[in-house]
Amino acid sequence: AQTVTQSQPEMSVQEAETVTLSCTYDTSESDYYLFWYKQPPSRQMILVIRQEAYKQQNATENRFSVNFQKAAKSFSLKISDSQLGDAAMYFCAYRSALFREHDMRFGAGTRLTVKP
Amino acid sequence: EAQVTQNPRYLITVTGKKLTVTCSQNMNHEYMSWYRQDPGLGLRQIYYSMNVEVTDKGDVPEGYKVSRKEKRNFPLILESPSPNQTSLYFCASSTRQVTGYEQYFGPGTRLTVT
Numbered sequence: 001a002q003t004v005t006q007s008q009p010e011m012s013v014q015e016a017e018t019v020t021l022s023c024t025y026d027t028s029e030s031d032y033y034l035f036w037y038k039q040p041p042s043r044q045m046i047l048v049i050r051q052e053a054y055k056q057q058n059a060t061e062n063r064f065s066v067n068f069q070k071a072a073k074s075f076s077l078k079i080s081d082s083q084l085g086d087a088a089m090y091f092c093a094y095r096s097a098l099f100r101e102h103d104m105r106f107g108a109g110t111r112l113t114v115k116p
Numbered sequence: 117e118a119q120v121t122q123n124p125r126y127l128i129t130v131t132g133k134k135l136t137v138t139c140s141q142n143m144n145h146e147y148m149s150w151y152r153q154d155p156g157l158g159l160r161q162i163y164y165s166m167n168v169e170v171t172d173k174g175d176v177p178e179g180y181k182v183s184r185k186e187k188r189n190f191p192l193i194l195e196s197p198s199p200n201q202t203s204l205y206f207c208a209s210s211t212r213q214v215t216g217y218e219q220y221f222g223p224g225t226r227l228t229v230t
Contacts, residue, residue: 009156033217045206045221091158095217104149104219106158 002027004094006107013082014115020067021077021110023092031097034068034075039089039109048090051075053097079112087114118143122207122222129197130230137192137225139207146211148190149174149219150182153204162205165190197229 003026013019025034036048051059051068059066063083067076079086092107120141129135141148146167151159151174161174165184179201181193190209194201204226208219 004158006158035218043204043224043226045208045219045224047218050218093219097217104161106151106160108156108158 002029002094002096002105004092004105004107006090006092006110008110009108010111010113012113012115013079013086015082015084017082018078018080019082019112021079021090021092021112023075023077023107025073025075025092025094025105027073027094027096029096029098033095033097034066035093035095036064036066036075036077037091037093037106038086039091040085040087045091049077082114084114084116087112118220120207120209120220120222122205122225124225125223126226128228128230131198132196135194135197135227137194137205137207137227139190139192139222140188141190141207141209141220142188143209143211143220144187145209145220146187146213148184148207148209150180150190150192151206151208152176153206153224159206162192194227197227199229201227202229203227 005024032053034051038046038048049061063080065078089109089111091109095104123138149164150162153159160176163182165171207222210219
């Protein structure tokens with residue numbers, strides 16, 4: 001079964017600085033999707049960014065970008081120009097493109113604190 | 117507005133008292149799931165449904181039941197809740213008809229079993 005590992009339970013960053021959250025995953029599949037979700041204190045799960053495994057180009061959404069290393073099975077999230085509103089729990093997730101049972105796996109999460 | 121709704125948002129109950137958490141989506145998604153979120157464990161899948169009348173166990177199905185009689189609804193049933201089911205629960209839906217496959221989540225249900 002696929003597994004997703006987030007090795008940083010907590011991270012902190014100064015406002016306006018850049019921070020990188022780490023994620024590694026284990027799979028034998030070649031076609032899949034990777035996601036970063038943000039969970040603010042409201043508990044709502046918000047999609048931050050998505051990466052298709054077949055795309056070599058790293059995904060970017062405004063201040064959020066990823067470093068996708070398929071061979072290393074690594075999928076880190078970089079937040080540039082951090083803002084107070086970025087403070088949240090961040091979850092890395094994996095989904096098989098085969099869209100089958102147990103097809104979405106989540107890491108344990110990284111709690112990001114933003115210091116003013 | 118496209119959304120997944122869950123009710124109730126908060127629930128405190130006692131051991132053994134049957135309860136149901138409702139979930140509904142208005143996006144005509146064929147795929148729906150229930151997850152529980154516990155500190156240090158992330159989200160773990162309880163049950164999922166590929167379509168109407170098609171359900172199967174996820175990673176932590178013990179103590180839970182589900183049904184999918186209509187495409188939009190996917191209730192989670194705890195027939196005899198126990199304190200170890202105290203958790204934050206999320207319903208989610210998705211479709212393979214749209215490239216991306218991301219899950220759309222409900223707002224969550226905070227359940228406390230005493």
